[in-house]
Amino acid sequence: MEVLQEVKPRVYKFGDKKADGNSTMKNLLGGKGANLAEMSSIGIPVPPGFTITTEVCTEYNSLGKETAVNLIKREVEESIENIENLMGTKFGDKVNPLLVSVRSGARVSMPGMMDTVLNLGMNDEVVLGLAKKTNNDQFAWDSYRRFIQMYGGVVLGMKPASKEDIDPFEEIMENLKEKRGIELDTEFTIQDLKDLVFDFKDAVKKRTGHDFPTNPWDQLWGAIIAVFNSWNGDRAVYYRNMHGYPADWGTAVNVQAMVYGNMGDNSGTGVCFTRDAGTGENVFNGEYLINAQGEDVVAGVRTPQQITKLGSERWAELAKVEEEDRIENYPSLEELMPSIFNKLNTYQNKLEKHYRDMQDMEFTMQDGKLWILQTRNGKRTGAAMVKIAMDLLKEGMIDEKEALLLVEPNKLDELLHPIFDSKALKKANVIAQGLPASPGAATGKIVFFADEANKYKSSILVRIETSPEDLEGMNIAKGILTARGGMTSHAAVVARGMGKCCISGAGALKINYKTRTLKVDGNEYHEGDWISLNGSTGNIIEGKVATMEPELSGEFAELMKLSDKYAVMKVRTNADSPKDAKIARSFGAQGIGLTRTEHMFFELDRIKAMREMILAETVKGRKQALKDLLPMQREDFEGIFEAMEGFAVTIRLLDPPLHEFVPHQLATQKDLAEEMHISLQAVKNKVAELEEFNPMLGHRGCRLGNTYPEITEMQTHAIIEAALNLKARGIVCKPEIMVPLIGTVKEFEFQEKIIRTTAAAIFEERNDTVEYLVGTMIEIPRAALMADKIAEKADFFSFGTNDLTQMTFGYSRDDAGKFLPTYLEKGILKVDPFEVLDQEGVGQLIVIGTERGRSTKPNLKVGICGEHGGEPSSVEFCYGVGMDYVSCSPYRVPIARLVSAQATIKSIK
Ligand code: PEP
Ligand code: MG
Numbered sequence: 001m002e003v004l005q006e007v008k009p010r011v012y013k014f015g016d017k018k019a020d021g022n023s024t025m026k027n028l029l030g031g032k033g034a035n036l037a038e039m040s041s042i043g044i045p046v047p048p049g050f051t052i053t054t055e056v057c058t059e060y061n062s063l064g065k066e067t068a069v070n071l072i073k074r075e076v077e078e079s080i081e082n083i084e085n086l087m088g089t090k091f092g093d094k095v096n097p098l099l100v101s102v103r104s105g106a107r108v109s110m111p112g113m114m115d116t117v118l119n120l121g122m123n124d125e126v127v128l129g130l131a132k133k134t135n136n137d138q139f140a141w142d143s144y145r146r147f148i149q150m151y152g153g154v155v156l157g158m159k160p161a162s163k164e165d166i167d168p169f170e171e172i173m174e175n176l177k178e179k180r181g182i183e184l185d186t187e188f189t190i191q192d193l194k195d196l197v198f199d200f201k202d203a204v205k206k207r208t209g210h211d212f213p214t215n216p217w218d219q220l221w222g223a224i225i226a227v228f229n230s231w232n233g234d235r236a237v238y239y240r241n242m243h244g245y246p247a248d249w250g251t252a253v254n255v256q257a258m259v260y261g262n263m264g265d266n267s268g269t270g271v272c273f274t275r276d277a278g279t280g281e282n283v284f285n286g287e288y289l290i291n292a293q294g295e296d297v298v299a300g301v302r303t304p305q306q307i308t309k310l311g312s313e314r315w316a317e318l319a320k321v322e323e324e325d326r327i328e329n330y331p332s333l334e335e336l337m338p339s340i341f342n343k344l345n346t347y348q349n350k351l352e353k354h355y356r357d358m359q360d361m362e363f364t365m366q367d368g369k370l371w372i373l374q375t376r377n378g379k380r381t382g383a384a385m386v387k388i389a390m391d392l393l394k395e396g397m398i399d400e401k402e403a404l405l406l407v408e409p410n411k412l413d414e415l416l417h418p419i420f421d422s423k424a425l426k427k428a429n430v431i432a433q434g435l436p437a438s439p440g441a442a443t444g445k446i447v448f449f450a451d452e453a454n455k456y457k458s459s460i461l462v463r464i465e466t467s468p469e470d471l472e473g474m475n476i477a478k479g480i481l482t483a484r485g486g487m488t489s490h491a492a493v494v495a496r497g498m499g500k501c502c503i504s505g506a507g508a509l510k511i512n513y514k515t516r517t518l519k520v521d522g523n524e525y526h527e528g529d530w531i532s533l534n535g536s537t538g539n540i541i542e543g544k545v546a547t548m549e550p551e552l553s554g555e556f557a558e559l560m561k562l563s564d565k566y567a568v569m570k571v572r573t574n575a576d577s578p579k580d581a582k583i584a585r586s587f588g589a590q591g592i593g594l595t596r597t598e599h600m601f602f603e604l605d606r607i608k609a610m611r612e613m614i615l616a617e618t619v620k621g622r623k624q625a626l627k628d629l630l631p632m633q634r635e636d637f638e639g640i641f642e643a644m645e646g647f648a649v650t651i652r653l654l655d656p657p658l659h660e661f662v663p664h665q666l667a668t669q670k671d672l673a674e675e676m677h678i679s680l681q682a683v684k685n686k687v688a689e690l691e692e693f694n695p696m697l698g699h700r701g702c703r704l705g706n707t708y709p710e711i712t713e714m715q716t717h718a719i720i721e722a723a724l725n726l727k728a729r730g731i732v733c734k735p736e737i738m739v740p741l742i743g744t745v746k747e748f749e750f751q752e753k754i755i756r757t758t759a760a761a762i763f764e765e766r767n768d769t770v771e772y773l774v775g776t777m778i779e780i781p782r783a784a785l786m787a788d789k790i791a792e793k794a795d796f797f798s799f800g801t802n803d804l805t806q807m808t809f810g811y812s813r814d815d816a817g818k819f820l821p822t823y824l825e826k827g828i829l830k831v832d833p834f835e836v837l838d839q840e841g842v843g844q845l846i847v848i849g850t851e852r853g854r855s856t857k858p859n860l861k862v863g864i865c866g867e868h869g870g871e872p873s874s875v876e877f878c879y880g881v882g883m884d885y886v887s888c889s890p891y892r893v894p895i896a897r898l899v900s901a902q903a904t905i906k907s908i909k
Contacts, residue, residue, distance in 0.1 A: 010071060012025075014046065015040055015047070015049060017040060021033065022034065026107045027107050030252030031105060031106065031107055031109050035376055039375060044372050047258070049254060050076075054249060056072055057250030061231075076220075076255075092217070094125045100256060103115075104251045109379065118258065119147035121220070122148075136263060139260065141193035151223065152204050154226050155223055200212075220255070231247075239471060256373075267290070268365045270333070272285065273359070274352040275388055275391075277358070278380075278383075278536075284308055285307065303484065303505055306332050308332055309334045312331065312334075313326070343370050353397065356392070361375045382413065386412070386555045386559050391555075404563060404905060412556075413895065418548060418550065423546075428545055429542040431520050432521070433508070433539060434509075437538075439535045441501060442532065443460075443531075443547070444478040444479060445460065445531075447460070447462070448463070448511065448513055450473025451473055456528070458478045460480070461479070462481045462531075463483075467490060479500065481503050481509075483505070483506055503534075530544045566901035567897060569903070570885040572648075572863065573889065574888060574889055576597075576599040581644050591648040591734075592651075601629070605632070611662060614658050614690075615686050623710050630717055633718035637723075638722040645732060647734065649734065651715075651719055651735060651736070652740050657690070657698055657699055662683075663687070702739050712754045737772060738775055738777055739752070741780060742777070743786075773861075777800040778849045779807070781807055781808055787852035788852040791854070797861070801866030801874075805833050806834075808841055811834075837877055846864075850883070862881075862882070863886065864883060864885075870895060875888075875900060876899055879903035886900070
C-alpha cells in the first residue's frame with residue numbers, strides 16, 4: 001500500500017486575523033515571522049504576508065539556490081496569491097499593483113544586521129499604475145526611487161566605494177539637492193524623483209554591467225536569496241559570533257504587502273517602545289516621521305519627532321526649543337493625530353500585556369489608517385532590564401519566577417561597570433548636548449571610523465550616523481556619539497543592546513571625515529583628543545572625567561535578594577587579596593572558592609624572597625628563604641579571612657611552574673646576581689634549568705609541593721597561624737586547604753600528610769585549634785576518573801575547569817590562541833571551550849568525577865573554580881550536576897547568583 005508522506009510546509013501565511021503560525025514558533029519562523037503571525041491572530045492590524053522558514057535558509061546553504069527555489073516555488077506563488085486576494089491588488093499589475101516588502105528575521109532579533117527591501121514589484125509601468133491609482137505621482141515616484149536604492153544596495157551590491165565615500169545613491173541625491181538648492185528628501189519635485197530613478201538605474205548599469213531587473217518575480221527571488229545570503233554576510237557573522245549564535249540557525253524571510261507612510265501629510269511611520277529602553281521607566285515612548293517610509297526613522301536621516309506629549313516636552317527641553325516653537329514645528333503624534341495615537345496606545349498596552357514584556361514596535365500610518373508592522377521584546381540596557389523585570393513583578397503582570405527569568409544574566413555586567421564620579425562631573429566642561437540614547441559613562445580618544453576603534457586603548461566612536469557595518473567598531477569603542485539620529489536610530493538601538501554608552505542626535509557637532517575633525521561652538525577637536533560622554537544626560541564633555549565603582553542598590557539589590565530566595569547552589573568568589581574579597585562580598589559572595597597564593601608572591605619584596613627560595617641549592621637555603629615569605633603570606637591570609645568573616649575560604653597551595661618567578665632579561669638577572677651575591681652565570685644556569693618544553697604540563701601544581709615539601713609546610717603554617725590569630729581576635733574563619741593538579745591518590749596523600757602534620761604541630765605549640773578541611777582540585781582527567789578513591793581521602797573537590805579543559809581537549813592554554821580563532825570561524829568549534837564549558841566532553845568528566853566521588857563519600861562538598869564558574873550556561877550545568885557552589889571573579893558574582901536562581905526555577909518548572 002502506498003503511504004502518503006506528509007510534507008512539512010516551508011511557507012507560513014498570515015493576515016486578516018488569521019495565521020498558520022504563532023509566537024511559539026520562533027525557531028522556525030524567526031522572531032519577526034512568529035510575532036507577525038501572533039499579532040494577526042489576536043486582531044492587531046498587520047499587513048498580510050508570509051514567512052519562509054529558517055529551515056529553508058539552511059537548505060539553501062547546503063543544497064544551493066536552484067534546489068531551494070524549487071522547494072518553495074509553489075508555496076510562494078500561492079502565498080502571493082493569498083495576499084493579492086486579501087488586498088484586492090495584483091503583483092506586477094499595471095493598473096492595480098501589489099508591492100511587497102522583503103525582510104530577514106532570525107530567531108533572535110539582530111537589529112540592522114540583515115537586509116530589508118521595500119516597495120518590491122516596481123518597474124517603469126507599475127509606477128505609472130500606482131501613480132494613477134493613488135492619484136499621487138509624488139508618492140509613486142518616491143517609492144520607486146527608494147526601491148531601486150534599497151534593492152541596489154541589498155541585492156545588487158551597490159555599496160560605498162571606500163570608507164570615506166558615501167552610499168552611491170545618496171551621493172546622486174546629494175548632488176541633485178545641491179544643484180536644486182534644497183535640503184530635504186521631501187523637497188524633491190516629481191521631476192527630480194523621475195531624474196533620480198533614471199540616474200539610479202544608470203549607476204546600477206555602470207557598476208554591475210546589467211540592467212536593473214524589471215520583472216517583479218525576478219525581483220522577488222533576487223531579494224529572497226539576498227536575505228538568505230545576508231545570514232552569512234560579515235555583519236551577521238560578527239553579530240552571531242559576538243553572541244554565540246550558531247550558523248545553522250539560519251534566517252527566515254518575511255514577505256508582506258506594502259503599506260505606505262510616504263503618501264502625504266496624513267501618512268507616516270514610526271518606532272515605539274512600551275517602556276523606556278534606556279532607564280526602564282514605565283513610559284510609552286517613541287519617534288515618528290510624517291510622510292516617510294520604513295527605514296527613515298531608524299536610519300537617522302531626518303531627526304524624528306516624539307510620539308507622546310511628555311516625550312516631546314522632554315526632547316524640547318534638551319534641544320532648547322521653546323514651547324511655542326515645539327507645538328508649531330515639532331508636535332508629538334499625541335497632539336498632531338490624537339485618534340491614531342489613541343489606537344497606537346491601545347495596541348501597545350495590549351501587546352505588552354500579551355507578551356508580558358516590554359515591546360519594541362514599528363508602525364505605519366497610511367492615509368490615516370494605522371498598521372503595526374512588527375513587535376518584539378525590546379532590546380534594553382542592563383539597568384532597564386532589571387527595572388522592567390522588578391516593575392512588571394510589582395505591577396502583578398508577572399510572578400517572581402518569571403521576573404527572575406526575564407533578566408539576562410550577562411547583561412548585569414553593565415551595572416557593575418564604573419560610573420562618573422559625581423564630584424568630577426560638577427567641574428566638567430560640557431561642550432554640547434545630544435540625546436541620552438544609552439546610559440552609562442564613557443571616556444576615550446576620538447576616532448571617526450569604526451575600523452579604527454582599536455587605534456587607542458579607550459576610544460569614542462564619533463560619527464555623523466552609524467550603519468550596521470560599524471558594529472564591530474561600536475563594540476570595541478567605549479562609547480558612541482552621533483550628530484544625527486534620534487532615540488531609535490541604529491546607533492541608539494545597537495548601543496542599548498550592547499549596553500554601551502551612546503549619545504545620538506547631537507546636531508551642534510560638525511563632523512568632517514576627510515580632515516578627521518569635530519567642530520562645535522568654534523572649538524575644534526581632532527582624532528586622538530579625549531572626550532567623555534554621559535549617556536544618562538546626553539552631555540558631551542571635553543577631556544577625561546574620573547570614574548568610581550558602582551554599587552548594588554535599588555532594583556538591582558531587590559533582584560539579588562529575590563535570586564537568593566530561589567538559589568540553592570551557593571556562589572563563592574575567586575579572590576587573591578583582601579580588596580577583591582571585600583568587593584566580592586559586597587556583591588554577595590558566600591565565601592572564597594579559590595585563592596591563588598602565587599599572586600601574592602609577585603609584589604616587590606616578596607618576589608625577592610621567592611627568587612632566593614628558587615635559587616637556593618639546599619633544603620636549608622630554601623627553608624631560610626621560605627621563612628622570610630611566611631609572615632607576608634600569613635598577613636595576606638589574615639586580611640582575606642577577615643574580609644570573608646564567617647564564610648569558608650579555600651586557599652590553594654602554590655601551583656605555577658617556578659620559571660614564572662625568575663627574571664628572563666639580562667639586566668634583571670644581573671640585579672638578582674648582585675643582590676644574592678652569586679655569579680650572573682649561576683642565575684643564568686638556574687633559569688635555563690627551569691626552562692620547560694610544556695610548562696603547563698611540567699613541574700607545577702602538587703608536583704612542586706611533593707618535590708619541595710617545605711613549600712607546602714610554609715604555606716600550611718601561614719594558613720593555620722592566620723586562622724588561629726583571627727580566632728584569638730574573635731573572628732570566625734573556616735580555612736579549606738586545596739591541593740592543586742593531582743592525578744593520583746598518592747600525590748594527594750603525600751600533601752595531606754604534610755598539611756595535617758604541620759597543622760597538628762602548630763595546634764600543639766599554640767595549645768589551640770581551628771577546624772579546617774583538606775581537599776583537592778580535580779583538573780586532570782585521571783583525577784576525575786579516580787574520584788571514588790580520591791574522595792576516600794579528600795574533604796572536598798573543586799573542579800579546575802581551565803586545566804581540565806586544557807587536558808581533555810589537549811589544547812595548551814598558552815598556545816590555543818594560534819588556532820582557536822580559525823576553529824571558531826570555520827565552525828569546527830561552536831564556542832571557545834575555555835570560556836564556555838564543553839558540557840558534552842569536559843562536562844562528562846565533571847559528572848563522572850562528582851558521581852564517583854560521592855559514591856564513596858556521599859556528603860562530599862563539590863564546587864568549581866575555573867573561569868567557567870561565572871559563565872551562565874556553565875553555571876546552569878554545575879547546578880544540574882549537583883554542585884554545592886560555583887566560584888567566580890568578584891564582578892561575576894551577581895551574574896552567578898542570578899543564574900543559580902534561574903537554574904533552580906527551570907528545574908522545577
Ligand atoms: C583551573 O585550572 O581551572 C584553575 C582554577 O586553576 P588555574 O587557572 O590557576 O590553573
Ligand atoms: Mg589549574
